[in-house]
Amino acid sequence: MAAMQHAQKDYDVFVSYSRKNREFVHQLKDRLERNGLSCWLDTDEMKGDEKWRRQILEALSRVRHLLLVLSPHSLESDVVEWEWKNARYMGVCVQPVVADGYTVKDLQDKLKRWMSDRHIHSISDDNWETLIAQLKSPCVVHRVPKPNAPSLPQNYVQRDALFLPLKQKLLQSERDKLVAMKTSLQGGGGFGKTTLAAALCHDPDIQDTYDDGIYWITVGQKPDLYSKIAGLYRAFTGQERSITDDDQARHALDEVLSGKDVLLVLDDVWREEDLALLMHGGERCVRIVTTRVFDVALQADDFVDVKQMSNEEATLILKRAFDNPLPEHDEMFGRLAKRLGGWPLLLNIAASALRKEYNRHKLAEKALFYLESKLEEKGIDLLYNPTAEERLRSVSSTLAISFEMLKERSGELPPNSDWELLFHQLGVFAENENISLSSVAALWGETVDVDEVIRAFADLSLLDEFDGEQFRLHDVIRSYCISKIADTKALHARLLEAWGDPKALPDDYAWRYWSDHMIKAGNQQALAAHLLDFGYLYAKLKATDPLTLLVDFVRLPREG
Template sequence: MSGAGGLIGGAALGTAFNVLYDVLDELITKNVIFAPLLKEIKSRLDSLAPLLKDIEKSNRKLDLSDKELVDLKEHLEKGIEVVKKCKKIRWWSLYKRYKYANKLIEWDESLQRLLEILNVQGIRDMKDSSLSVRNIENVLSRIESNLVIPKQPDSDAWCAVPQLPPLVVGLDGPLRELKMKLLKDKNVSMVVLTAPGGCGKTTLASKFCQDKDVKDTFKDNIFFITVSKKPKLENIVQDLYQRKGFPAPTFENEVSAVMLLQRFLKEEGQNPLLIVLDDVWSGSESLVEKFDQFKTENHKFLVTSRSEFRGYGFPYHLQSLDHDNAMKLFHHSASLGDKSAHIPKDLPEKIVERCKGFPLAITVVGRSLCGEPIEIWQKRVIEWSKGFSILDSETELLLCLERSLGALDKEMVVIKECFLDLGSFPEDQRIPAAALIDIWAELHDVDTDIECIANLYELTKRSLANLVVTRKDKMEGDGYYSEHFVTQHDVLRELAIYNTKKGPVEHRKRLIIDICGDNLPKWWREQKHQPMKARLLSITTDEGFSTKWHNMQMPEVEVLVLNFQTKNYGLPESVVNMDELKAVIVTNHGFLPADLSNFQLLSSLPNLKRIRLERISILSITKNPIQLASLKKISLFMCNIGQAFNNCSISISSAFPNLEEMNIDYCSDLIELPAEVCDLSKLWKLSVTNCHKLSALPEGIGKLENLELLRLRSCTELSKLPTSMKNLGKVNFLDISDCFSIKVLPEDIGEMSSLRKINMRQCSRLQELPPSVVDLEQLEEVVCDEETKYLWESFSSCLNNVRIIVAKENINLNWLHKTHF
């Protein structure tokens, strides 16, 4: 037998090892599904072979009990069983692929625990072994964290910098920026480098350590430590000492480990010192803190993680590759070279485009296509065009990305569920945070908008999404989230969708359906009146969809998300059977507002609480009588409103008798708020923002006796406020920021007895305040500009408890991209 297996003798332990090695060899050549992971395990066995050989030869000398060897033998035999079962898995069985890939990983982890036990028994001190156990542990850690085994020397390599891959692209710019921070900025001693798994964080950290300027600065005081999931400070400190040639210290507890770490940094840090903490998992803030607290001008720390560690170090986010570098990496991974002449130019372009600059995706796809006939390349592109995920064929990529979700512990279950919901929206589109607020409130019982936004920050911190705030001012915590959006790398979106597909379709919690033309999924066309269990249903259609819906039996759906691009769109007739439906999100991704038909079908739903419409002609939905007795919240974003509500066959108060919240954002044709809005007696929140043609509010607005929040943000043509506002006795927050046409406030504004906060930033034409402001006894905070600050200061003797905040402009240009909403 060739390879490492031939190094093991014929005894019980060697026999099990040899059988496992042979089965791996066979499966790698015949089964592409698990090939990347199996190659890593086989490479692991190549490294372990010398050690296992010495164990069998020297077990008595090392005083090992039979039990440890029996356990190791049994574990190798279990590995044989798992690998043999992998031979039977077919590529289309998503659940089994994921299940057995995890079994392989679990087997790997158990092997590592067995090696730790053997380590305790004295194997680590073997002098004649060609590979130390600690070196093995380092190899195992890198396998787990990167699914790539860097070639290590046979001698002990404590804290050694991993070797760079044969080709490194797209990191010259980030390298310059890291050097600028860690070598030249005296105020920065720690940089936290974050990105999703597979984006090249470890490669960039290794490249940084091997840069000439860095080596000239730190010389032999460069330490590279792979931390991974369950870090032990004691092990890290031992590695640091052994890297400098000292005996490994022993510890009574973690306190003594901290003391020895401090001593090490103090002694070795007399000269410039660099420590890289690679692959630090979420939840390891205490470890980062222990290093951060010992920072000095000579100590520099580079932390790589999929999660941000806010409060520690300078945050640096690694971006995806640009097109040119992505193509270079793909050509190298696919070993095209001169062979590229036989591959049509459009094929690599389409494949690289699908990977969206994600280095690991480019690498594994390139390797999987390397040497394959052109038909295999073409088949892959055809499959993707039919809606197949890149993760369907690339197990290595899937497992790497799954680790990001695995990092969400039991306390973060809701965060993981929120991540999976992000797949409900089309790729390459900003996801409105306001839509997610509606979804999460009903699906996950997230009661407040603040909690929803906090969840988005958690996802951003873990590099699973990116929260983009486009508002121009820096004010936070005021409850205005219409200018908060979420972006996500397409590969991460595919990860979310992939996770929703586990298990039979009729039992999935989420059904996310992407329809090209009128090509419905086969399971939908063939559905034989079998009800689905989904709580969330998302349907995305393109411009070729003709709105011919097949029947859907989905009685348990609570959230319906519809994304479309056509000028005319009709709600599915089957919504009348969705008795549990609580939230409807309808988004037109076309350029102009679309007509929406069948809206009256929603009147039959007893539990519908929330509706959000984007780029919809409201006139098209008010042609037919509608009555939504249970509706609590309606949001209209970039809709055409015109006189739609005035021409409605039923009054607003009759259509929405229990409405509590109305949001109207970026509705450019809204000139005057319909007077009937004032009859919504249960309304507690009215938000009208960025409606630049709105010139007047109805005089009857004072009838909204339960209103608590009135937001009229960025309504630039609004010149005055109704005098009846004095009757809004429950309003505690008034936002008229960016309403720069307002010249005066209502004379009797002082009668708004509950008013606690006013935001009047950029109300530049306001020349004076009415004397009645002195009666605002509950007023606590006023947000204004330098130009209008003096207006309030003149009343400071009467308004002792009022805090005046001068708003500053946020110097970023995110708001310029609103056309891409």
């Protein structure tokens, strides 16, 4: 079953509260303990020499219930909100109780929707026994998945003409009207479909409405749908599940989505049959589908055509490069925006290049002239409805500007023989996946300072979602990189050689994609032999899970 039932824990109750209610909380704690309930309270249990967030998460892993003390102060506290959100992500039962001196009616306007749906306890004599009985009962709860939508780009600008109608559609005013709805965002690569969907996921009003969870699946051109559905199942239940056929996949979707107010984003869908399976289940689950394929988009109830940005929106992205853009530069910003054709992918890269040049001397006009001259030199002009081929040439030319900036500023960074070659080689990694710096280090070798080079690429917005340890490549950028690799098979083989023993791979990416790189290096027979080797199978299971191992077997006949 999808609901989680907790085993014995170290404490019965974690008390989450505002310090403004400290006196009430200590009285409440004493009363709970007299009724045989052990309580975790930050003022009693926190250690001053440790980071408090880590201590809170550790405490939440050791309790059955979080008692959320409701007051105007706690409902405005970022810390309290962080505590109850993480409790829900971890499958801890959250029991709201009204602080002394307040009523539910006093707090109604500040309550989150999920709080309003719960029984809200009080400490009056009439309700006390009910609260005690609830806290002593086994905790059976539906876990809320931790948000996994991509972060927004550094130079993000909200596109109101697209964002606001979509938000309004998703914010249906009455809960009983929330029904399964499917909206597709269709447009070319790099036009901002994924960013638009991510912005909706990060919106607080959307998060409040879809209080059973917002979950993101990046599908891609050759998806392992069973693995992705198993990941969804794990996120909603905290449990592993093996899925090997469509019937099992549909059953898993039914189990975790049934009766829940969930927003499910299906990003970068290419095939109608992939979408059909992922559309199963969840009578109240709302889905957003992003796709470049018109026939896929037509499978949804509503269709949104995501085209290039308006010149005003494009100008705002470029203005993000400066601390305080001045009105006298508006005309030049507008010319640059038109030249870049309202294409968010290029605009984001151009804005980061503009910022880097501006930061050298803090002269806005000089930076603007620099970028304009570079665009002119590279022949980048997408003003007049460019073809797909012209857009791709513009990607190459815009990236060339970034590489030139890196070479010109090489004194700031470790010397490297060829910035472009290093960047192109990133295309060898799997599509739509987090790429670890340790795997990049294996590919590039010891002579390259991977951390510095990757940070330089990220500073110029050539990478997505860089967090210091891993990143992603936009699929348009990845396609460009692959087109520049002379011998992809040899590059896959080089990465495999650097990883070494497949029974002792260095990181999660390597364990999950070693078999994929084996196939692309032309080593199908060697992979088949490893899949009969008990030592490899044992090591893979120990490092990952049965489903990840199963993917190795699935890849071989399908791609070999």
